[in-house]
Amino acid sequence: MSDMATQGLLYLTSGALVFVIMLMILRELGSKNSTTSNAKTELFPWLGTDLLKIVDIKTETHDIKTFRLQRDNGGNFPQFKEGQFLSFQIGDDEKTLRSYSISSSALNLKTIDVSIKLLKDGVGSGWFHSRAISDTVTAFSPNGLFTTEKEKYESKPLVLVAGGIGITPFLSMIKTATEVASTTPMYLFYGARTKKDLAFHDELLTYNKRFNNFNYIPVLSENSEGWNGQTGFITTDLIKKSITHLAEAKYFFCGPPILTDSVTEKLLENNVSLDSIHSEKFASPASFDKSKISAVKATIKYNGTNLDYDGKESILEFFEEKNQPINFACRVGVCGSCKCKLISGEVDVFSDSGLTPQEVKEGYIQTCVARPLSDIELSL
Numbered sequence: 001m002s003d004m005a006t007q008g009l010l011y012l013t014s015g016a017l018v019f020v021i022m023l024m025i026l027r028e029l030g031s032k033n034s035t036t037s038n039a040k041t042e043l044f045p046w047l048g049t050d051l052l053k054i055v056d057i058k059t060e061t062h063d064i065k066t067f068r069l070q071r072d073n074g075g076n077f078p079q080f081k082e083g084q085f086l087s088f089q090i091g092d093d094e095k096t097l098r099s100y101s102i103s104s105s106a107l108n109l110k111t112i113d114v115s116i117k118l119l120k121d122g123v124g125s126g127w128f129h130s131r132a133i134s135d136t137v138t139a140f141s142p143n144g145l146f147t148t149e150k151e152k153y154e155s156k157p158l159v160l161v162a163g164g165i166g167i168t169p170f171l172s173m174i175k176t177a178t179e180v181a182s183t184t185p186m187y188l189f190y191g192a193r194t195k196k197d198l199a200f201h202d203e204l205l206t207y208n209k210r211f212n213n214f215n216y217i218p219v220l221s222e223n224s225e226g227w228n229g230q231t232g233f234i235t236t237d238l239i240k241k242s243i244t245h246l247a248e249a250k251y252f253f254c255g256p257p258i259l260t261d262s263v264t265e266k267l268l269e270n271n272v273s274l275d276s277i278h279s280e281k282f283a284s285p286a287s288f289d290k291s292k293i294s295a296v297k298a299t300i301k302y303n304g305t306n307l308d309y310d311g312k313e314s315i316l317e318f319f320e321e322k323n324q325p326i327n328f329a330c331r332v333g334v335c336g337s338c339k340c341k342l343i344s345g346e347v348d349v350f351s352d353s354g355l356t357p358q359e360v361k362e363g364y365i366q367t368c369v370a371r372p373l374s375d376i377e378l379s380l
Contacts, residue, residue, distance in 0.1 A: 044071065044073045044074070044075030044076075046077075046078050046141040048140070049089065049138050049139060049140055050071060050072070050073070050138070050139060050140075050141070051071075051072035051073070051136045051137070051138060052069040052070065052071060052072060052112075052136065052137050052138075052139050053069065053070050053071075053072045053134065053135070053136050054067050054068070054069060054131055054132070054133055054134065054135050054136070054137065055068050055069065055070050055111065055133065055134075056068035056133065057131075057132070057133055060115060060199045060200060061196060061197060061198070061199050062196055063117055063118045064115055064116065064117045064118070064165065064199045065115070065116060065118075065128075065129060066103060066113050066114070066115040066116075067113065067114050067115075067116065067128065067131070068104075068111050068112075068113050069086075069111060069112050069113070069114065069137070069139075070110065070111050072136055076109040076110060077109045077110075077111075077112055077141075077142065078109075078141055078142065079106075079109065080102065080106055080112075080141075080142035081106055081142075081144075081147040081149045082102075082105070082106040082147055082148060082149065082152075082169075082172040082173045082175075082176040082177075083101070083102075083144065083146045083147035083148060083149075083169040083170075083172055083173050083252075083280075084101070084102055084106075084142045084143055084144035084146070084147060084169075084172075085099045085100060085101045085102060085114075085142070085143060085144045085169070085330075085334065086099065086100060086102060086112065086114060086139045086140065086141075086142055086143075087099040087139065087140040087143065087329055087330040087331075087332075087335065088100065088124070088128075088137055088138065088139045088140075089137075089138040089139070090123055090124045090127050091127060095320075095331070096123065096124075097140075097330060097331045097332070098123070098124030098125075098332070099330045099332050099334055099335070100114040100115075100116050100124075100128075100168070101114070101115075101144075101168040101169040101172070101254075101280070102114060102142065102168070102169070102172050103115040103168040103169075103171045103172055104171075104172060104175065105172065105175040105176045105179055106149075106172060106176045107176060107179050107180070112142075114168070115165070115168045115171070115199065115200075116128050116129070116165075117164070117165040140329040140330070140335075141329075143329060143330070143334075143335040143336075143337075144280075144334055144335065144354075145336070145353070145354065145355075145356060146169060146252070146254070146278060146279075146280040146334075146353070147173075148173045148176075148177070148252065151184065151250055152173070152176070152177040152180070152182040152184050153182065153184065154184055154250075155184065156184070156248060156249060156250050157184070157185040157186070157187060157243055157248065157249040157250070158184055158185065158186045158187070158249070158250055158252065159187050159189070159239060159242075159243060159249045159250070159251045159252070160173065160174075160186065160187065160188045160189065160252050161189045161191075161234055161239075161251065161252070161253045161254075161255065161259070161260065161263060162188065162189070162190045162191065162254055162255055163190075163191045163192075163234075163254070163255020163256050163259040163260070164191070164192060164193075164197070164255060164256065165199070166253075166254035166255035166256075166280070167190055167199055167200060167254075168254075169254055169280060170188060170190075170252070170254065171200055171203075173186075173252075174186065174188065174204075174207060174214065177214075178207065178210075178211050178214065182213070183213055184213065185213050185215070186213060186214045186215065187215045187217065187239075187242050187243065187249075188204065188214070188215065188216050188217065189217045189219060189234045189238065189239065190204070190216070190217070190218045190219065191218075191219045191220075191221065191233065191234045191255065191259060192218070192219075192220060192221070193220065193221050193222050194220060194222050194224045195220060195224035195225075195226075195227055196224075198218055198220075201218065204216045204218075215242060217230060217238070217242070218230065219231065219232065219233065219234050219238070221233060233259070234259060234263060235262075235263065235266070236263060236266040236267060236270060239263075246267060246270045246271075246272050247270065247271045247272050247273070247276075249272075249276070250276045250277075250278075251264075251267060251272070251276060251277045251278065252278045252279075252280075253277070253278070253279040253280070254279070254280040260279055264277055264279070274357075275357065279353065280334070280353055290312040290313075293312055293371075294312075295310065295311055295312050296309065296310075296311070296312070296371065296372060296373060297309065297310045298310075298345075298372040298373075298374055298375050298376065299375045299376075300315070300318070300372060300375075300376055300377075300378065301343075301375075301376070301377040301378070302319070302324065302340075302377075302378045302379075303324070303379075303380070305324075307322055307324070309372055312371070313371070314367065314368055314369065314370060314371055315340075315347075315365075315367035315368075315370050315371065315372065315378075316328060316331070316338050316367040316368040319367065326338055326340075326367065326380075328367075328368055330354070330368070331368045332351070332368065332369065333350060333351030333352070333353055333354055333366050333368055333369035334351070334353045334354045335354050336354030336355055336359075336366060337354075338366055338367045338368050339354070339355060339359065339364045339365065339366050339367070340364065340365060340367055340378040340379060340380055341362065341363050341364050341365075341378065341379045341380070342363045342364070342365050342376060342377075342378060343363070343376075343377040343378065343379055344375075344376065344377045345372065345373075345374045345375050345376030345377060346372075346373040346374045346376070347365055347370045347371060347372055347373060347376060348370065348371045348372075348373050349365055349366070349369060349370045350369040350370070351366065351369045352365075352366070354366050365378075
């Protein structure tokens with residue numbers, strides 16, 4: 001072999017060796033960066049409550065604001081599912097909690113958005129709307145069963161029906177689905193009173209234009225100046241204009257019962273399976289107006305102990321008074337943390353949103369939204 005050929009081979013071998021070494025270094029750096037990113041989440045586990053800092057506030061409508069939150073310790077949020085919610089402690093009272101749906105994508109773990117409507121005499125919404133950027137709020141980790149985590153990868157059409165502020169979990173679902181390039185057909189029917197009450201309207205119109213599989217159908221119950229869209233109420237007849245065969249779709253409802261219950265009833269009459277219908281029902285504090293209910297005397301058997309109940313409070317409140325340990329994370333019947341199995345007796349239940357259909361069939365109740373109507377026996 002000539003000297004020139006030997007020299008060329010040496011250069012080639014040296015270059016290949018340098019390339020391999022550089023590749024190994026880059027892989028090691030990538031692995032460290034990935035480990036560091038994951039460690040940042042694991043370094044700050046979310047146990048119980050955590051402090052979140054408000055880093056931005058955006059006015060969406062005349063009575064809705066979006067609050068962007070970061071963990072005060074600098075860590076990432078735990079992985080959550082689109083459609084889930086956060087429960088917040090309102091003020092300094094550990095027992096005053098309110099839950100608000102996440103309105104941001106489930107793929108971003110650095111910040112989380114919650115969009116809150118200011119309600120008349122609303123304890124939670126009034127407190128939140130008085131917050132400012134850099135204020136901190138106390139929250140439980142993301143929770144909830146109302147999610148399209150699996151459905152966004154299926155071929156069956158998704159029909160999302162929102163009323164008023166019920167739009168918020170759907171915004172998270174839509175953002176997440178578009179970011180993962182879901183090809184599942186999605187139809188959003190959004191009912192509001194007037195055009196000024198349509199939160200995120202321009203944003204949803206943009207999604208409607210950009211993504212062929214997303215269809216936005218806003219409906220106003222009152223005529224608004226310059227409005228050329230649908231008016232009236234969301235009905236199965238309106239849904240049929242987009243979904244010819246109702247039984248082929250999956251349905252998600254979030255809004256007032258006057259909307260969700262009537263449409264659900266009609267869907268069932270059209271052979272839609274109950275398993276294909278999902279609802280988010282936050283039990284309003286108004287449901288617990290003790291001036292409108294009668295006191296009850298009962299015996300509650302729990303963990304082998306008989307407890308004398310005499311009053312109007314929820315079972316969770318009663319357990320707290322009796323120093324009986326029980327978990328909770330929302331106090332409004334959506335997280336399922338305080339669930340118990342009803343072995344015997346009758347209870348008055350205001351919501352089962354935090355339970356799976358199977359758990360409901362098996363007799364589970366959520367103690368934060370239930371009261372005894374007779375002697376009962378409960379089991380964890």
